[in-house]
Amino acid sequence: MKQSDAPIPLCESCSFESSSLFKTLTKDEIDIVNYEKDFRQYKRGDVLYQEGNRINGFFCVNKGIIKVFKTGFDGKEQIIRFAKRGDIIAYRSVITNELACTTAEVIEETHVCFIPSDILLKLVKTNPSFSFELMLLTCHELEEANSYITDIAQKTVRERLAEVLIHLYDEFGTDENGFLNISLTREELANIVGTATESVIRLLSEFKSDKYIELQGRKIKVKDTRGLEKLSNILG
Amino acid sequence: MKQSDAPIPLCESCSFESSSLFKTLTKDEIDIVNYEKDFRQYKRGDVLYQEGNRINGFFCVNKGIIKVFKTGFDGKEQIIRFAKRGDIIAYRSVITNELACTTAEVIEETHVCFIPSDILLKLVKTNPSFSFELMLLTCHELEEANSYITDIAQKTVRERLAEVLIHLYDEFGTDENGFLNISLTREELANIVGTATESVIRLLSEFKSDKYIELQGRKIKVKDTRGLEKLSNILG
DNA sequence: CGGTACGTTGAGTCATATCAACCATAGTGG
DNA sequence: CCACTATGGTTGATATGACTCAACGTACCG
Numbered sequence: 001m002k003q004s005d006a007p008i009p010l011c012e013s014c015s016f017e018s019s020s021l022f023k024t025l026t027k028d029e030i031d032i033v034n035y036e037k038d039f040r041q042y043k044r045g046d047v048l049y050q051e052g053n054r055i056n057g058f059f060c061v062n063k064g065i066i067k068v069f070k071t072g073f074d075g076k077e078q079i080i081r082f083a084k085r086g087d088i089i090a091y092r093s094v095i096t097n098e099l100a101c102t103t104a105e106v107i108e109e110t111h112v113c114f115i116p117s118d119i120l121l122k123l124v125k126t127n128p129s130f131s132f133e134l135m136l137l138t139c140h141e142l143e144e145a146n147s148y149i150t151d152i153a154q155k156t157v158r159e160r161l162a163e164v165l166i167h168l169y170d171e172f173g174t175d176e177n178g179f180l181n182i183s184l185t186r187e188e189l190a191n192i193v194g195t196a197t198e199s200v201i202r203l204l205s206e207f208k209s210d211k212y213i214e215l216q217g218r219k220i221k222v223k224d225t226r227g228l229e230k231l232s233n234i235l236g
Numbered sequence: 237m238k239q240s241d242a243p244i245p246l247c248e249s250c251s252f253e254s255s256s257l258f259k260t261l262t263k264d265e266i267d268i269v270n271y272e273k274d275f276r277q278y279k280r281g282d283v284l285y286q287e288g289n290r291i292n293g294f295f296c297v298n299k300g301i302i303k304v305f306k307t308g309f310d311g312k313e314q315i316i317r318f319a320k321r322g323d324i325i326a327y328r329s330v331i332t333n334e335l336a337c338t339t340a341e342v343i344e345e346t347h348v349c350f351i352p353s354d355i356l357l358k359l360v361k362t363n364p365s366f367s368f369e370l371m372l373l374t375c376h377e378l379e380e381a382n383s384y385i386t387d388i389a390q391k392t393v394r395e396r397l398a399e400v401l402i403h404l405y406d407e408f409g410t411d412e413n414g415f416l417n418i419s420l421t422r423e424e425l426a427n428i429v430g431t432a433t434e435s436v437i438r439l440l441s442e443f444k445s446d447k448y449i450e451l452q453g454r455k456i457k458v459k460d461t462r463g464l465e466k467l468s469n470i471l472g
Numbered sequence: 473c474g475g476t477a478c479g480t481t482g483a484g485t486c487a488t489a490t491c492a493a494c495c496a497t498a499g500t501g502g
Numbered sequence: 503c504c505a506c507t508a509t510g511g512t513t514g515a516t517a518t519g520a521c522t523c524a525a526c527g528t529a530c531c532g
Contacts, residue, residue: 070386073469078386096375102382124368131367132360138374139328143337145381150306150314152388153430157520186479194389196521201480217479217529233309393488422511432489437512453511 006111008039009062014113019086021137024129037113048104048112049090055100057116058091059083064110065172065182068102069191077191081141082107082171082182091134094120107184155233157195161203162232164192165213169222179219207231242347244275245298250349255322257373260365273349284340284348285326291336293352294327295319300346301408301418304338305427313427317377318343318407318418327370330356343418391469393431397439398468400428401449405458415455443467 011022011030025033038057042048042064049055051071061083068089069077080102083089093100094117124131151160165180172181184192190200204220207213212228214221222228247258247266261269274293278284278300285291287307302319316338319325329336330353360367387396401416408417420428426436440456443449448464450457458464 070382072386072390074390076390078389080382080385092375092378096372096379098379101379124371125364128361128364128367131364131371135360135367135371135374136332138371138378139332142328142374142378142381143332143334145378145385146306146316146338149316149381149384149388149430150308152385153314154308154310154312185477194385197478198480198522199520202520205480421509433510434490434512435488438488441512 006039006041009111009113010034011037011060011113014060014062014086019088021088021130021133024127024133025123026127029123029127029130033115033119036119037115040112040114042106042110042112044106044108046106046110048106048110049100051100051103053100055090055093055117057114058094058120059089059104059112059114061085061087061089062111062113064106064112065108066104066110067107067188068104070102077188078194079188079192081144084172088137091120092138095124107182107188152194157193157199158203158206159232160193160195161189161200162207162212162228163234164189165207165220165222166225166228166232166234168220169225174222178214178221178223179216180222183218185218242275242277245347245349246270247273247296247349250296250298250322255324257324257366257369260363260369261359262363265359265363265366269351269355272355273351276348276350278342278346278348280342280344282342282346284342284346285336287336287339289336291326291329291353293350294330294356295325295340295348295350297321297323297325298347298349300342300348301344302340302346303343303424304340306338313424314430315424315428316381320408324373327356328374331360343420343424388430393429393435394439394442395468396429396431397425397436398443398448398464399470400425401443401456401458402461402464402468402470404456405461410458414450414457414459415452416458419454421454 011025011033022030022033037060048059048066063085066083066089067079068081068083069079072078083104089104090100124134151163155163168180168182174180186200186204187197189204190197193200204213204215207228208215210227212222212224212231214223247261247270258266258269273296284295284302297319299321302325303315304317304319304325305313305315308314319340325340326336360370387399391399404416404418410416422436422440423433425440426433429436440449440451443464444451446463448458448460448467450459
């Protein structure tokens with residue numbers, strides 16, 4: 001799982017640019033993180049941490065895409081969020097000192113830095129700005145979760161799928177040909193939307209004949225964002 | 237909306253007992269809060285704050301029950317959480333300095349203290365223990381929200397209703413006759429579960445004939461927690 | 473070349489939403 | 503005081519979205 005063919009990124013040139021969290025650190029604090037962190041590489045399907053296990057640090061994503069999901073009663077995955085460059089994961093369990101309540105699995109070749117729990121806890125307790133930024137981050141995740149609850153509870157599968165496509169478009173953008181910069185199986189899409197794989201397939205091909213999207217295997221090109229937004233009944 | 241027939245509670249004797257958040261405050265800090273806070277009383281149906289409005293403080297619940305909900309596309313409420321004695325609400329919007337993204341409405345006669353934003357922000361920025369406790373609270377809410385997402389996405393309405401009854405039982409307890417200490421309309425129940433009012437009615441009467449519960453108007457007696465837990469497929 | 477994982481399509485079923493009618497209760501105003 | 507209205511609760515009939523099951527196609531991989 002761990003290789004060493006990529007150079008270990010310095011914090012200064014990684015999270016720094018994308019997240020305001022690490023900008024709050026002093027030079028000394030950054031040095032400590034740089035010194036204590038553990039650089040790791042994973043490929044698709046690798047699991048960073050698993051629901052129910054104790055976690056002794058958090059991950060700072062330098063490259064790649066990770067899905068974070070909970071496992072439901074019958075073993076079905078429910079994808080809660082994705083993490084990409086600049087995001088941190090597993091920090092919640094470190095803060096609360098609880099067992100992991102999600103699993104994190106690599107979607108696309110990933111480089112992360114693993115930073116031990118005590119570093120995070122120390123920063124939170126001694127650097128108020130860091131602590132405040134982390135709280136902002138948590139609050140935003142909470143707000144997103146609440147919106148998602150409302151959506152899943154009230155919208156149809158069609159509306160939710162349209163909305164998920166919009167979100168993926170906003171979060172990951174597209175390549176030069178207009179295809180989403182994230183590649184998911186139909187099952188994974190279903191596990192975001194909260195539906196059956198077959199339903200996703202049927203709806204995707206419906207969206208395709210209605211000219212909202214184009215499909216090329218797993219690659220999805222969003223052709224009509226406005227149309228999808230309308231379909232999804234996004235508020236505002 | 238504001239009356240003055242109840243004595244203004246002191247922080248020392250209120251949140252203090254139920255929440256570890258305010259235990260982190262120094263004598264001086266408590267004095268400031270006691271001085272700056274505004275005691276308010278509300279009756280059923282009153283709205284403490286509304287989605288989309290700017291909020292200039294947060295509420296600390298001394299007594300009563302409040303429902304916190306989001307309004308969906310077609311105007312249907314989705315209840316996100318309840319707040320009762322010792323809970324705080326609206327702090328998220330204060331922290332992030334965003335417009336309220338939920339509405340808080342009184343379910344049962346409520347007494348609260350309203351504490352201005354700057355007090356909260358100052359405490360968060362200067363008292364690391366307070367800040368940490370608040371972060372713990374946010375993290376727990378986040379975890380609950382994530383579990384809820386998984387439930388709504390994967391469980392049937394019957395399972396969810398059974399689970400909601402269990403949660404209400406755990407959170408509010410029962411009176412001497414075994415009836416839940418919270419009284420909700422069928423519509424409100426539906427707005428927690430994420431279903432139609434009629435479905436709640438049918439399922440409740442099904443639970444009743446199956447001897448899991450007893451009904452007396454709005455009052456619900458949980459007779460067989462084990463049975464409901466089994467019905468709800470709660471993990472663990 | 474067989475195996476495994478993923479994708480697709482069709483048919484049938486079922487849970488749940490929707491629509492409509494009706495009852496009970498309580499508060500209101502003439 | 504009573505008709506009036508509003509709100510909440512209940513039940514039945516009907517419609518349908520979405521799931522399940524099953525078969526089959528496709529592509530990649532060792």
